[in-house]
Amino acid sequence: MEKEIVKLISDAGSVAIYPHVSADGDAIGSSLALGMALRNAGKRVEIFIEEDIPTVYRFLPGLELAGFHNEEDETADLNIALDTGDVGRLGSRAEFFFKAPCSINIDHHITNTKYAHLNFVDALSASTGEIIYSLLLELNIPINTDIAVCLYTAIATDTGGFQYQNTTADTHRIVAELLSTGINVGEVSQRIYDNTTYEKLKLNARAINLLELYENAKLAVVTLSLEDIQSTGAKEEDCDGIVNIGRSIESVEVSVLIKERSKNEARINLRSKTYVDVSEVAAAFDGGGHTRAAGCTVNGSLEEVKGKIIEAIKDKL
Ligand SMILES: [Mn+2]
Incomplete structure (x- = not known):
């Protein structure tokens, strides 16, 4: 991760996080993980969503940080888009996203259009969740069980349960660290996969x-x-x-x-x-x-x- 991005996040007093429209497990898991971590580090945090969180992900911790954007909402010091390859994927929130004095785009889509002030795109990462894991290490913010559950969900869903070609040795190394925080994989899997209506x-x-x-x-x-x-x-x-x-x-x-x-x-x-x-x-x-x-x-x-x-x-x- 570029030092400039780490420093900007470190120095910000308030941060707003933007997952993409039709948010999936990676977008939601990464946003909640980063949101909780930055809150634990003493920042004001909001996650602006485009639609309601899908039922399947409502078991995740940190949901209280997520909500819809209102006209009265103040602009944060820093807006961060996660897992969002282009401006279109910000949907109706795009205008508000560019209002902050500084915007950052963290993503792993190879087609990312680098639309923010600062962009970190790693197409070799299987998920944005893996990038957020590394970012939290650089920020020196401890990864507790709640954050780990969100990152695990992000990584597991974007790799199709570690089956897709994008799964790497690093993916497994990161997940091993996440599991060592004590998350219950059986329970998380059941929530994600065995809850079809x-x-x-x-x-x-x-x-x-x-x-x-x-x-x-x-x-x-x-x-x-x-x-x-x-x-x-x-x-x-x-x-x-x-x-x-x-x-x-x-x-x-x-x-x-x-x-x-x-x-x-x-x-x-x-x-x-x-x-x-x-x-x-x-x-x-x-x-x-x-x-x-x-x-x-x-x-x-x-x-x-x-x-x-x-x-x-x-x-x-
Ligand atoms: Mn993704």
Whole structure:
């Protein structure tokens, strides 16, 4: 970590933390961990979220630091965006983010656009949680069990439970240190993985039924309309993980989830297994992400979007 960033955080009296929109385990876990650590170091801390914290992560400590931004909120000395690859991922909070005298962007997305005053992007880190771990060591702030649970959640979710290619020896070394604070891995895993709602399960069943294979079964596509999601009683956040269903098929290299946002807009999640760089596919549609996991937003009807996405991927297979 650059000394300048460590010093700025060290010197700040108040800090506001910004996870990305549709925050995942890494964004939330990293934000709560950094938030609690800086609070323990005597700073005023707020975490500004775009949407409610997903139910699955409501067991995490430090949630009292998170809330929605109000017009009356004072500008912090320092705004820090976590796990956020571009300004678009700050959503409606972008304007407020740039109001602070100084902003810092800490992330691991290879497509990060370095939009803040100071940027620390380490694309070799499997998760932003790992970067925050190192930052806390440099800041000399002790990592207690609460902070460790949040960092563990960040790292475990972004590595697919230590299964994805991004998992490194450092990932395991850091997690070993986190476990030595006494966190209960069984309990955390149960909270994260064994808490599927019936509605989410029904949505998964629908997704499996809708799954299509293309390009000699190397490409899996699930297209979900708003009606598909609503009819199962599932929530938007329940779409999380559906893209992995296609990825789990033996022959599949690229798995795509196309989710209708409105009549003329769809959100795309992309996953690959061994050789296709899906961050390139996403970037072609002004999106971003990692080599094996990326996303973008595409305009058009669901059928049009599906056509565009298949066209963009098929030459890479
Ligand atoms: Mn991440």
